[in-house]
Amino acid sequence: MNNKNIMIYGAYGYTGELIARQAVALGYRPILAGRNAQKLQPLAEALNLPAMAIDLGNTEVLERSLRDVYLVIHCAGPFSATAESMMRACLNTRTHYQDITGEISVYETAHRLDDEAKAKGVVLCPGAGFDVxxxxxxxxxxxxxxxxxxxxxxxxxxxxxxxxxxxxxxxxxxxxxxxxxxxxxxxxxxxxxxxxxxxxxxxxxxxxxxxxxxxxxxxxxxxxxxxxxxxxxxxxxxxxxxxxxxxxxxxxxxxxxxxxxxxxxxxxxxxxxxxxxxxxxxxxxxxxxxxxxxxxxxxxxxxxGYDVTVSGSLAIMQYLLDYQGEGGYFTPSKLCGYKLVEDLHGSGTIEIKPA
Missing domain, CATH: 3.30.360.10 (Dihydrodipicolinate Reductase; domain 2)
Incomplete structure (x- = not known):
């Protein structure tokens, strides 16, 4: 099992909790994080995992918390209000970033950060769920x-x-x-x-x-x-x-x-x-x-969609834990190849025909 630190931010949300529980079932011990300590603690105790209450508006604390984190799975929406803060903190701490957003504005923000991500060797992969x-x-x-x-x-x-x-x-x-x-x-x-x-x-x-x-x-x-x-x-x-x-x-x-x-x-x-x-x-x-x-x-x-988000985000996480490539902005298919979806639980095979 890879011992690199993983953080799930927004872990007490509906989808964040599903991802956290499945990560534990697969043998991982992610750090659970979010803004609200009272909402975070019961899940951390139930899963016997470390927890950190972090306000995304406090850049200094956020970056200090990410210093020893290899990868963040960001699950705290609305992402239009939260994603850029987390992405910039990940760039500053050289932490790989993925999220489960479906918001166009977040993808465009990540694309604008492509050059900086390449320079720092950081992968930005928003949309690592059913969206998209x-x-x-x-x-x-x-x-x-x-x-x-x-x-x-x-x-x-x-x-x-x-x-x-x-x-x-x-x-x-x-x-x-x-x-x-x-x-x-x-x-x-x-x-x-x-x-x-x-x-x-x-x-x-x-x-x-x-x-x-x-x-x-x-x-x-x-x-x-x-x-x-x-x-x-x-x-x-x-x-x-x-x-x-x-x-x-x-x-x-x-x-x-x-x-x-x-x-x-x-x-x-x-x-x-x-x-x-x-x-x-x-x-x-x-x-x-x-x-x-x-x-x-x-x-x-x-x-x-929710089970695809859980299996998809964890599949991308596992891919990044052994990643040796360059940094930058990636879509899921650009990072892992289009057959990624076929390997997810409950997925069939892509079929293409002339029309």
Whole structure:
């Protein structure tokens, strides 16, 4: 067993705790960390692990705490507010960094830090969970199958319910609108503005474009200039979503954001182990080159999103524990190869066919 120090920050959150418990089951003894000592201590005692209460706003304490840490798995969202502080601290202490975010802004921040990470030999790998391992790996496989592709579309049909952290992140996106990539640039679009019919793997469904992380990451993994991401949604719900566009200014206000997040804290609980075990996810992707009339479609099934996040983040952790390569910003497929997703518990094989 590798004896390099691992820290799980945000360990008492729903997904952070799942990762911590599975890490222990695999024989690791990570340091548990987070902002709230009272929430952290019961888990540390239950798992017999060391714990550290650290406020990300206290740079001096954070960097001192990371000095002997080889790798951080950052699980404390919303990542738009926490990730950059942790990434910069990891760069200053030469600590490898991974997180479980799905937020486009975090990926773009990590990409901007690429040169500094290379200079310091530090790996920055945000998105080391369901956001975005399955879609990122499928995107890389599709690009290999059609290197001349100019357009990429990705999506997934999931049975998983939301954890509190994911629900709060979704609330943040309500005021921002959707996102696509056009001619290499990320563009904001209206909620519900872009729709199509997709067979994710269990029949055709009406689908709506969402601001999924691949709008950023798939571009860095493949270089494809035009990218969209979709989830299935009923036409009626899509119409309701579209009506929110007139109120995006209001949905961005701090008081409303705080009110909605407080409601989530009171009412949303992550799915039970039994419920997760019965859930699957169908992942779909399409590449095309319209000038050549070429198009290929790929599909993949995985476990539910939370189990993918646990197994995926720990697989990347294990990869980094023996890592001898250079530093820099990496997407999961760039770091570990697109077959990473196929090795995760509950995942099938990527299948690509002409369309």
């Amino acid at each position: 391992i399955p879609t990122d790996c499928l995107a890389a496989a599709l690009h290999q199958a059609l290197p001349s592709a100019t357009h990429l579309a990705l999506g997934f049909d999931s049975e998983s319910s939301l954890s509190p952290g994911t629900a709060k992140t979704s609330i943040e996106s309500l005021g921002m609108g959707g996102a696509i990539r056009r001619n290499g640039k990320i563009e904001t679009i209206g909620h519900g503005q872009l729709t199509r019919t997709i067979d994710f793997g269990r029949g055709e469904k009406f689908a709506v474009a969402i601001p999924w992380g691949d709008i950023s990451t798939a571009f860095h993994s493949t270089g494809i200039q035009n990218i969209e991401a979709y989830i299935p949604m009923s036409p009626a719900r899509a119409k309701k979503l579209k009506r929110l566009n007139g109120f995006r200014w209001l949905l961005r206000t701090q008081w409303l954001q705080n009110w909605l997040k407080a409601k989530v804290s009171k009412s949303v609980r992550g799915p039970s182990e039994e419920r997760r075990a019965g859930q699957k996810t169908w992942v779909w992707g399409e590449v095309r080159n319209d000038r050549r009339g070429e198009r290929k479609v790929g599909r993949l099934t995985t476990a539910n």
